[in-house]
Amino acid sequence: MTAPVRSDILEDLDQFRSDVRSWLEQNCPESQRQPMTPDQQYWGGRRGSFPSDDARLWFERMRDRGWIAPEWPEAYGGGGLSPQQAKIVAEEMKGINARKPLLGLGLWMLGPALLEYGNEEQKQQHLRAIVNGELRWCQGYSEPGSGSDLASLQCKAEDMGDHFLVNGSKIWTTKADECDWIFCLVRTDPDAKKQKGISFLLIDMDDPGISTSPIELISGESEFCQTFFDNVKVPKENLVGELNKGWSVAKALLVHERKLMSEIGSDSPRQILTPNEAARQYLEFKDGKIADAELRGRITDYDMRMQAVALTHFRTFEEKINKVRSPAPLIMKYVGTEAEKTKSELLLAILGSRGVGWEGEGFTEAELDTTRLWAMSYAMTIAGGTSEVQLNVVAKNVLELPQHKES
Amino acid sequence: MSLVLNEEQRLLRDSANSFLHDSAPVAALRKLRDEADPLGYTPELWRQMAEMGWASIILPEAYGGMDFGFIGLGVVLEESGRTLSASPLFATAVIGASALVLAGSEQQKETILPAIGAGELTLALALEETHHHRPNQISTTATPQDDGYLINGSKCFVLDGHSADKLIVVARTSGEHDDTHGISLFILDRDAAGIQVQRTIMADSRNAANITFDNVKVDADALLGACDEGWATLEPLLDRGRVAIAAEMMGYALECFERTSDYLKEREQFGALIGSFQALQHRAAHMQAELELSRSVIMEALTAVDESPEQLPQMASLAKANLNELVKLVTNEAVQMHGGIGVTDELEIGFFLKRARVAMQIFGDTGFHKDRYATLNGY
Ligand SMILES: Cc1cc2nc3c(=O)[nH]c(=O)nc-3n(C[C@H](O)[C@H](O)[C@H](O)COP(=O)(O)OP(=O)(O)OC[C@H]3O[C@@H](n4cnc5c(N)ncnc54)[C@H](O)[C@@H]3O)c2cc1C
Numbered sequence: 001m002t003a004p005v006r007s008d009i010l011e012d013l014d015q016f017r018s019d020v021r022s023w024l025e026q027n028c029p030e031s032q033r034q035p036m037t038p039d040q041q042y043w044g045g046r047r048g049s050f051p052s053d054d055a056r057l058w059f060e061r062m063r064d065r066g067w068i069a070p071e072w073p074e075a076y077g078g079g080g081l082s083p084q085q086a087k088i089v090a091e092e093m094k095g096i097n098a099r100k101p102l103l104g105l106g107l108w109m110l111g112p113a114l115l116e117y118g119n120e121e122q123k124q125q126h127l128r129a130i131v132n133g134e135l136r137w138c139q140g141y142s143e144p145g146s147g148s149d150l151a152s153l154q155c156k157a158e159d160m161g162d163h164f165l166v167n168g169s170k171i172w173t174t175k176a177d178e179c180d181w182i183f184c185l186v187r188t189d190p191d192a193k194k195q196k197g198i199s200f201l202l203i204d205m206d207d208p209g210i211s212t213s214p215i216e217l218i219s220g221e222s223e224f225c226q227t228f229f230d231n232v233k234v235p236k237e238n239l240v241g242e243l244n245k246g247w248s249v250a251k252a253l254l255v256h257e258r259k260l261m262s263e264i265g266s267d268s269p270r271q272i273l274t275p276n277e278a279a280r281q282y283l284e285f286k287d288g289k290i291a292d293a294e295l296r297g298r299i300t301d302y303d304m305r306m307q308a309v310a311l312t313h314f315r316t317f318e319e320k321i322n323k324v325r326s327p328a329p330l331i332m333k334y335v336g337t338e339a340e341k342t343k344s345e346l347l348l349a350i351l352g353s354r355g356v357g358w359e360g361e362g363f364t365e366a367e368l369d370t371t372r373l374w375a376m377s378y379a380m381t382i383a384g385g386t387s388e389v390q391l392n393v394v395a396k397n398v399l400e401l402p403q404h405k406e407s
Numbered sequence: 408m409s410l411v412l413n414e415e416q417r418l419l420r421d422s423a424n425s426f427l428h429d430s431a432p433v434a435a436l437r438k439l440r441d442e443a444d445p446l447g448y449t450p451e452l453w454r455q456m457a458e459m460g461w462a463s464i465i466l467p468e469a470y471g472g473m474d475f476g477f478i479g480l481g482v483v484l485e486e487s488g489r490t491l492s493a494s495p496l497f498a499t500a501v502i503g504a505s506a507l508v509l510a511g512s513e514q515q516k517e518t519i520l521p522a523i524g525a526g527e528l529t530l531a532l533a534l535e536e537t538h539h540h541r542p543n544q545i546s547t548t549a550t551p552q553d554d555g556y557l558i559n560g561s562k563c564f565v566l567d568g569h570s571a572d573k574l575i576v577v578a579r580t581s582g583e584h585d586d587t588h589g590i591s592l593f594i595l596d597r598d599a600a601g602i603q604v605q606r607t608i609m610a611d612s613r614n615a616a617n618i619t620f621d622n623v624k625v626d627a628d629a630l631l632g633a634c635d636e637g638w639a640t641l642e643p644l645l646d647r648g649r650v651a652i653a654a655e656m657m658g659y660a661l662e663c664f665e666r667t668s669d670y671l672k673e674r675e676q677f678g679a680l681i682g683s684f685q686a687l688q689h690r691a692a693h694m695q696a697e698l699e700l701s702r703s704v705i706m707e708a709l710t711a712v713d714e715s716p717e718q719l720p721q722m723a724s725l726a727k728a729n730l731n732e733l734v735k736l737v738t739n740e741a742v743q744m745h746g747g748i749g750v751t752d753e754l755e756i757g758f759f760l761k762r763a764r765v766a767m768q769i770f771g772d773t774g775f776h777k778d779r780y781a782t783l784n785g786y
Contacts, residue, residue, distance in 0.1 A: 279786055290786050300781045304725055311703035315410035322411050328703075331696035394695050395688035399668050402680040 016085055020092045027061045029054040033097045035272075037369075043103050045136025046180050059101040059133065068102050068131045069111060076115075076123055077131035083321055105174075106130035106137035108260050110183050113253040117200075117241045126202070139257075140170040140184035140203075140227060141250065147172075148389050150185070151194040151247065155229060157186035157201060164188075164201065164239075166209075166232040172383070176212040176225035180205055183253075189244050200246035202238040209233075219375035220358075255329075257384045262332035263313065264340055264380060272373055273366060275299045275343060278350045298346055305339055327398040334390035337380040344370075344377035410706040416482055419475075422459075423486040430455065431492035433755045439493060440612035446570050447606075447614040448493040457526025462500045467508065470520035477647070477712040481654035481705065488658020491762055493613055495529045498567035501651045502644065503530025506575050510592060510632030510640040519573075519594075531571035531597070532648075533562040533618055534641075540771040542577075542645055543638070544585045547620065549578035549593060556580075556630075558593065558601075558623040566769070568616030569606035571597055576620070580635050590637040593629045600624070611762040643716070646723035649770045650708040653730040656766050657705050660733050663741040663759045664694055670745055687744060694737055701733045721783050728776035734763035 031054040040051045042059060050056040062068050065079065070086040072078020081089065093100075111130050114123055129135045146153040155168030166186060176182065182203050189197030203210070209232035212225040241249045273281075279299055283290050290296035312328055312335075319326045347370050348355040355370055357363035381387045395401045412420065431452055439447060456462060464480050466472020473479070480501065487496060504523050507516055522528035536546055547560025558578055568574070574597050582589025597604065601623035606616050632640045668691055671682030681687060708726035711718045738760040742749040749756055767773070 276784065276786065285786070288785070289782065296781055296786065297777060299786065300777045300784075303784060304728060304777070304780060305700075307725055308700040308704050308729060311410065311707045312700055315703040315706065318409065318411045324411055326699075327695060328699045331692075331699050335696050335700065388689065391689040391692040392685070394692035395685075398695055399671075399682075399688075399691055401668070401671055401682040401688050401691065404679075404683055 013084055013088065017088050017092065020089055021095075023065070024092055024096060024098060027058075027065075028093075028096060028098045029058055032058040032099045032101075034099075035097065036099050037365075040099070041103055042101065042133070043136055043175075043178070044106075044130075044133030045104075045178065046134075047178060048133065048136060055099075055101070058099070062101045063131060063133075068133075069107060069127075072111065072115065072127060072131070076127035078127075083317070087317060102131075102133050104130070104133075104136055105139055106135065106181075109139065109253050109256045110137050112256045113183075113249055114240065116252055117249045121237065122202070122240060135180045136175075136178065138173050138176045138179035138182045138205075138227075140173055140176075140182045142170060142172045144169065144171050144226075148386055150250075151198065153185055153187060153198065155184070155186050156190065157188050157199060157234065159188065159243075160233075163236060164234045166201070166203065166229045166234055168229055170227040170229075172215075172224045173212070173227045174224045174383075176205070176227045177214055182227065183240075185246055185250050188246075192244065195247040197244055198246045198250070199243055200240040200249040201234055202240060203229075203232065203234050207232050207234070217375070218378070219372050221372070221376070223376075223379070254385065258333035258390075259329065261380060261384045262336035264336060273347060273370060275302050275346050275350060278347055278370075282350050282352065282354065295346075295349060298349070302339070302343060302346055305342075309335055309339060327394070330394055330398055331390075333384060334381075334387050334394075338387060340380050341377045344374040348374055409710065410703060412478070412482070416478055419479055420482045420486060423461075423483045424489070426455075426459070427486050427490040427492050431487075431490055431494070433491050433758050436491050436493055436612055436758060437755075447567075447612075448495065448570070452492070453494050453529075454526050456494060456496065457524070461496060462526045463504075463520075463524030464500060465508070466504055466520055466524050470516060471524050472520070477650065477709040478706075480651060481709040484651055484655040485658040485661070485705075488655035489662040491611075491659070491758055495567055495571070497648075497651060497655065498531050498571065498614075499523060499529045502532045502566075502648050503571075503573075503575065505647045506530075506532070506592065506594075506631060506640065506644050509644055510637075512628075514628075515594070515631065528573065529567065529571045530573050530575060530594075531565050531567040531616075532644075533565045533568065533574045533576045535564045536560070536562060538563070540768070540775055541585075542641060543587050543590070545577055545579045545590050546584055547576065547578045549576075549580050549591055549625075551580075552624070555624060555626040556593065558595075558620045558625060561617065561619040563617045564607075564768070565616045565618050567614045568597075568618050569604050570614055573597060574602075574618070575631060577637065577641060582635075587638040589635050590641060591634050592631040592637040592640055593625055594631045595623070595625050595629050609765050611758070611765040613762065613765065615765075643719065645770050646719045647712055649723040649727040649776075650705075650712055650719075652766055652769050653726040654705055654709060656730040656734045656763065657701060659759050659763050659766070660698060660701065660730070660737045663734075663737050663756060664698060666756065667691070667737075667741040667744050674746075681744075690740055690744075694740060697733055697736060701729055704729045721780060724771075724776040724780040724783070727771055728773045728780065731767045731773045731776070735767065738763045 042050055042055055066074060067079050067089055070079040070081045070089050074080040107130055111127055114126060141150060143153050143155055155170060157164040157166045182205055184201045184203055185198055186201050187197055188199040209230040211228045214222040214225045216222050279290055283292060316328045351367060351370060354367050357367055357371060396403060460473045461483055463472040464475045468474045507519055534542060549556040549558045558576060574595055576593045578591055578593060579589055580591040601621045603619045604616050609615050671687060672680060674681045704726050708722040711722040741756050742760055745756060748754050
């Protein structure tokens with residue numbers, strides 16, 4: 001029977017794959033072909049520095065090739081690749097364990113949103129700067145009083161004729177203290193109902209009136225901050241999309257954020273044990289089987305689930321290129337992050353008391369990392385829209401269940 | 408590999424859907440049950456299915472088949488799961504046909520496959536001997552005698568066992584009780600001397616039987632595949648069956664789920680539609696998530712049969728375990744969310760609930776497949 005993708009296209013893709021493979025083979029330094037610890041990552045930005053010379057070399061080669069953002073148009077520093085080609089690049093990189101040369105919200109979230117909603121000047125100004133790693137971006141959505149109910153946000157921007165004047169605060173702003181720019185949701189019409197009075201602004205964190213204060217997490221890391229805006233002047237041209245129509249931009253960006261988070265387990269930039277590998281190091285085997293039947297069952301459940309999740313990522317991709325409508329993308333953030341939490345809990349169980357060390361000599365790096373990642377895993381089902389909110393979205397948009405007037 | 412249906416497959420799905428809706432809805436199963444129909448399906452329905460090519464859907468063209476592959480088969484099975492249509496589709500067109508395709512001699516194929524495809528011959532696999540699926544634990548014996556074999560033993564949970572024209576019997580020709588080596592397959596007439604068939608009435612009102620073999624004589628050419636080497640056929644055969652039944656189960660889950668979410672939009676309590684209650688919304692949304700994962704698993708497992716047999720054992724176990732858990736979840740929630748009416752015989756949800764429980768036992772429950780999956784993965 002005929003496959004949905006035509007065979008001549010498939011042949012071209014085969015050729016493309018082998019070109020990619022040999023290019024990567026020649027250009028990806030040996031040291032960049034292993035999982036990263038957090039201090040081996042490169043996030044760019046004014047204050048960012050390369051963790052090593054090889055990391056710089058690898059970044060520069062990828063940048064020149066256009067593969068920092070393979071799907072963005074070449075005019076903005078991207079590779080101009082089709083989704084199929086971009087997937088091949090990703091697969092081939094994964095195949096040799098190649099590190100991601102650049103990480104960041106600019107690349108993952110703002111860039112795609114600008115491509116859709118930004119004007120030409122904004123694309124020119126920001127996209128190449130992102131790809132070049134010049135600026136590091138953070139996300140100013142949540143506020144102390146507005147989390148799941150994001151559209152109730154209060155941080156305001158007043159129209160002062162030639163600029164906006166921004167006052168208020170944002171919270172849970174990941175790495176705000178290390179970032180250069182922030183994309184922000186602000187209230188521009190206090191009288192309009194919720195979603196209707198919100199705009200999407202780009203703000204330089206060096207502007208006077210902005211300050212950040214870090215917040216420590218249960219993982220011990222200080223991932224995020226509260227960010228304060230005190231009479232911050234923002235030029236008019238930094239408005240993305242139309243005035244009071246920022247909610248559409250915000251939602252489009254959230255789609256990218258949730259997709260990213262849904263892949264966290266299958267595509268993590270960090271070095272982590274899989275339960276299967278951990279079992280071999282930490283559990284007793286009898287006749288080729290894990291002796292602890294309960295743990296063996298849980299590991300099997302986890303592996304089966306992750307295989308189903310991976311197949312669903314694959315299916316959503318195929319549906320996208322074949323233009324088949326499907327509810328699958330909407331469930332993936334919920335499924336992927338819940339699975340990640342299950343994994344972390346499972347790893348602790350497998351490692352036993354070696355999985356609950358906190359710091360110091362008594363434990364290996366990998367063990368301490370496992371404990372920290374377990375503590376961090378709780379954030380995944382909260383950030384980017386909680387699991388409960390994801391289920392609300394499915395109930396409303398997929399199942400079209402009747403809604404209470406507030407939701 | 409593809410996890411998306413192509414045009415031809417979508418057309419097949421639509422035509423199967425409308426045919427089954429008209430000719431074999433759940434009401435037809437209810438009627439068979441209420442009238443204690445001795446055959447357990449309607450021959451006319453099977454004739455029509457065969458006419459549409461469903462009996463030959465996976466058969467090679469050389470034997471008059473459609474050669475539509477397992478994805479095509481899966482589409483039809485899923486639709487027949489939505490209507491709980493009773494027919495020889497699974498036991499004959501999937502299991503019987505696959506057994507012959509996998510292991511039949513040229514002569515066996517030439518005589519049997521076209522008859523299957525024409526809807527003229529039905530088959531049943533006589534495998535299970537205990538109340539749990541343990542395909543390597545075979546005590547039924549086939550002892551060489553004269554120019555053939557003498558079969559002794561008893562089988563249970565033989566799907567279509569009381570109605571099929573021929574039986575494929577899994578018997579031991581050598582080795583210990585649970586050795587995979589020493590298992591052989593035989594194909595023989597169900598009414599051969601020494602065979603006793605007792606139909607068992609199951610919760611799902613579908614067909615199954617206990618069968619005893621008392622010195623049943625068969626010729627040497629009754630052997631299907633090589634003597635003692637039956638495991639090499641049985642394992643891929645069962646894997647095909649597992650994937651196929653899982654596809655049918657996907658149909659129960661989808662139908663039950665859709666009927667339930669419709670009910671959430673229609674039933675009012677406390678002055679509101681019950682679907683506006685978040686406690687129910689979240690459970691429904693969670694089921695949607697599970698359905699999406701299962702959909703991907705099923706598509707990949709069906710594809711594996713045709714395109715990547717080396718992955719079939721793992722995919723079959725994943726698919727069967729996954730669908731077992733899916734239909735358990737969805738049928739249970741469907742009953743609960745319907746309230747009192749959910750536990751009445753009048754509402755068809757109960758038929759799905761019962762069929763799901765029987766299907767969960769076919770070719771391995773969740774525990775069996777989790778154990779197998781873990782073993783295949785080296786732990
Ligand atoms: C690690 C991390 C990084 C983050 N990074 C950023 C960032 O960079 N920028 C940014 O803007 N934000 C960021 N966030 C914030 C994140 O988006 C919010 O935490 C999240 O949207 C939830 O809001 P909240 O914390 O106010 O919780 P609340 O909304 O107060 O939720 C509390 C509980 O109530 C539940 N709940 C709320 N509403 C409903 C409802 N309608 N139905 C059912 N249950 C409901 C929630 O699911 C949750 O269990 C980050 C969060 C984390 C954990």
